[in-house]
Amino acid sequence: MTSHPRATQPKYQRIAEDLRREIDSGRYRPGDRLPGENDLMARYGVARMTARQALGVLQGEGIAEARKGVGVFVREFRPIRRRGIQRLSDRTWGSGASVWSADIASRELTVDQLTVAEREAPEPIAAVLGLKPGEGACVRSRRFVLDGKPVLLAESYLPAALVAGSRITAPDTGPGGTYARLAELGCKPVHFQEHIRARMPSADEAERLALLPGTPVFLVHRTAFAEDGQAVEVNEMVLDSASYVLEYDFDA
Amino acid sequence: MTSHPRATQPKYQRIAEDLRREIDSGRYRPGDRLPGENDLMARYGVARMTARQALGVLQGEGIAEARKGVGVFVREFRPIRRRGIQRLSDRTWGSGASVWSADIASRELTVDQLTVAEREAPEPIAAVLGLKPGEGACVRSRRFVLDGKPVLLAESYLPAALVAGSRITAPDTGPGGTYARLAELGCKPVHFQEHIRARMPSADEAERLALLPGTPVFLVHRTAFAEDGQAVEVNEMVLDSASYVLEYDFDA
């Protein structure tokens, strides 16, 4: 119990490790309540700040979540699948067995917030779209929610000169969406490029996605190219990584 | 004393926000030294633990990094590009301009640690490979380093019965690697599936990848399928998200 001639590991890490092991072992399962600050203070004979630090480690790892006034609980993980390449994904491959048993039950994604505006695109995006300085972009911002929880922020940039007058500049783009309208404008997207990063969210992102501490975000940048190789759309997405598994299917 | 009818924002968050803003504005640039604990104590008139908490927020977000005995610094981000689909990536698309100006200068990835063993695969992987309980898998574990920094842990699972006697069970798989050997065995991979997650690393992963606090990892699970639809390999990879941008190219 008391601190012995231990190796050189901080107390708070040792406590965090104990708890982590107990979670891994199944002693505590998703949704269960973990020992709180007071429990740890008593059990290990440490100060409140030290117990807090230990619990903070688990929260920072996304393993545990604290509910003020209630306690600290083991978090759950039930992602939705986002298929980057629809064309190939419904083939015979895979036979349903996935490494992560994602909740496939295609729950409905709905748009929660939607704004359309014309403004200048940030430098790197303007470069990809081939916009000259001062040239405007049509920016469609959307937030998607699933079962009441926001999971995705999307910001789509299109050359304003290209889409002017089309329904792309309206909140409702009509049947087939933006890509169908682009096709009508003679700029049918035929090729896509997706770039993916992961990092911890900014305070703003964390708030808009209602993220718990310890939850990273995916940054997905999708660029759509027309037949002539010209980029016609850049879609910048921020995804709650605790809600998503990204999937890509392709042939050798 | 000074804790006035402030809005309901903790001091440490306000301080962190101030610093974040100064970083965003370019006042502090990647590699620059940030105000330390003592600076913040003096500047804001708070206790050491409060100043520490503010700096801890930025470290948890992966924005800043602390070097003991030296100070706290703004972190840099220079990812390498991992192309999921080579077949399409070198086309005319994209014309070099990327949204994230990744260091393309294809620096060399080298294998640092390598073990080959036969053992039972974890349950979900065994299911994907169609292994019956008790059936073994050939497990190739590798760690990749770039410029001395470990960036990728890979663990490849193949049915032991399939690869027995081939060079796949040897440390050096020979020219063309595992996939060339699989082709010789009549199981040429013709289709791939990649599933991607992101989360905070376990303590073990953080150590093996030498990750700084506030750095998430990518989990990439790649499954290779032979012509008959049978999965012949599952490759489980853990990537340092601060070192990678994942890329996928595909046609509509």
Place this chain on the structure above:
DNA sequence: GATACCCACCTCTCTAGACAAGCTGAATTC
């Protein structure tokens, strides 16, 4: 039986100290 209130419990924030340990650079010694 349903509702409103209150109190005990829990986490969150913060203070004001203390000692440990890593790093840097300057002074000292060889």
Place this chain on the structure above:
DNA sequence: GAATTCAGCTTGTCTAGAGAGGTGGGTATC
């Protein structure tokens, strides 16, 4: 000039308190 030592900076860990504020369950009231 080169090597060594050391002082003083830094961050890391920890203690022992305190008040604020959210939550939930029990109690009293209607």
